[in-house]
Amino acid sequence: xxxxxxxxxxxxxxxxxxxxxxxxxxxxxxxxxxxxxxxxxxxxxxxxxxxxxxxxxxxxxxxxxxxxxxxxxxxxxxxxxxxxxxxxxxxxxxxxxxxxxxxxxxxxxxxxxxxxxxxxxxxxxxxxxxxxxxxxxxxxxxxxxxxxxxxxxxxxxxxxxxxxxxxxxxxxxxxxxxxxxxxxxxxxxxxxxxxxxxxxxxxxxxxxxxxxxxxxxxxxxxxxxxxxxxxxxxxxxxxxxxxxxxxxxxxxxxxxxxxxxxxxxxxxxxxxxxxxxxx
Numbered sequence: 001x002x003x004x005x006x007x008x009x010x011x012x013x014x015x016x017x018x019x020x021x022x023x024x025x026x027x028x029x030x031x032x033x034x035x036x037x038x039x040x041x042x043x044x045x046x047x048x049x050x051x052x053x054x055x056x057x058x059x060x061x062x063x064x065x066x067x068x069x070x071x072x073x074x075x076x077x078x079x080x081x082x083x084x085x086x087x088x089x090x091x092x093x094x095x096x097x098x099x100x101x102x103x104x105x106x107x108x109x110x111x112x113x114x115x116x117x118x119x120x121x122x123x124x125x126x127x128x129x130x131x132x133x134x135x136x137x138x139x140x141x142x143x144x145x146x147x148x149x150x151x152x153x154x155x156x157x158x159x160x161x162x163x164x165x166x167x168x169x170x171x172x173x174x175x176x177x178x179x180x181x182x183x184x185x186x187x188x189x190x191x192x193x194x195x196x197x198x199x200x201x202x203x204x205x206x207x208x209x210x211x212x213x214x215x216x217x218x219x220x221x222x223x224x225x226x227x228x229x230x231x232x233x234x235x236x237x238x239x240x241x242x243x244x245x246x247x248x249x250x251x252x253x254x255x256x257x258x259x260x261x262x263x264x265x266x267x268x269x270x271x272x273x274x275x276x277x278x279x
Contacts, residue, residue, distance in 0.1 A: 036107030037120065038135040039127045040143060042234040043102050044154070044224030046079045046094075050102075050130060054082065054094070057126030061119045063087050083109075084119065092119050098147035100154045101226035103135070133233050143229065150223045157223070160216040167209035171202040182206070 043050060058064040067083040082094040091109040096102065106123050108116035124134065135143060170179045171194070178189025182202070186193050194202075226234050 035112035035117075035120075036105055037124050038097075038103065038105050038137070038140050039124065039132045040098075040135055040226060040229070040233075041102045041104070041127060041130060041132040042225045044100050044220075045102055046082070046096055046104070051079065051082065053130060054123055054126055055084075057122045058084050058092065058119050061122040062115070064092065064119050067091065086115060086119070088115065090116050090119075092116060092123065094123070097140075098144050098151075100147060100150040100223040101229060103140075103143060103147060131234050133230065146229055150229070154220060154223045157216040157219045161213050161220075164209035164213045164216075167205045168213070171198070174198075 041050065055066055064084040064086050067085040078096070078099075080096045084092045090113060093107060093109050095105045097105055104127075106120055106127075108120060110116075112120075124132075128134070166179075169182055171182055171184070172179055173187040173189055173192065173194075175192055176187060176190040178187055180186075180188040184194075222228065
């Protein structure tokens, strides 16, 4: 008869409990990360350049292609998401959650299989190479709160640009109240020839409008680059890109054009402004 030695717990103690499966897995191999990633990028919104950069990066990961081109067909509308599909049927999703600067969440649809994780890693690396910074979940709410405030400031800056555009494009007749093109000599309303005093007043208003427009454009560039949102971000090289390109800059008209274009209606002290739209 075979003798078996029994192991009994020490008196007053508890038998050892088996380690949970999750803990045993962590003991064997460290956790590689979540199935999604939050990133903030030094651009005001998801523009064409950044979309092309992400498309190329994920395509190099093995056959990923854009599944839908939201925003590409409707010019002027902001892009809120981007999806990529693998020939095997897996999908990756990018969702825009904040603007000024751009905040996105990238992750797989469904279970985070190895192929999806590799594609997601290529997207994150491409975003980081463009100056992006990963955000932990604990910081996301604070960053989005700041983005909402910055979005309001961006709207205000754009409103200033639109208000001052009138004085950069048109001149006002004090006699009849009509607006004429900036460089014309006669009023389009009463046909009165503008006097030198009228020209001096037009030039002064145009100078003030140009200064206020420049300040508003500078503020838009700061908001879009993410300056002041996080400490030590963006890096100087990253924040210099949007400023150099000036994507928010409004092209001023050529004042040498003497054509009498029909200006927008409004009082000179309160030029017309675009209707404010929600996000």
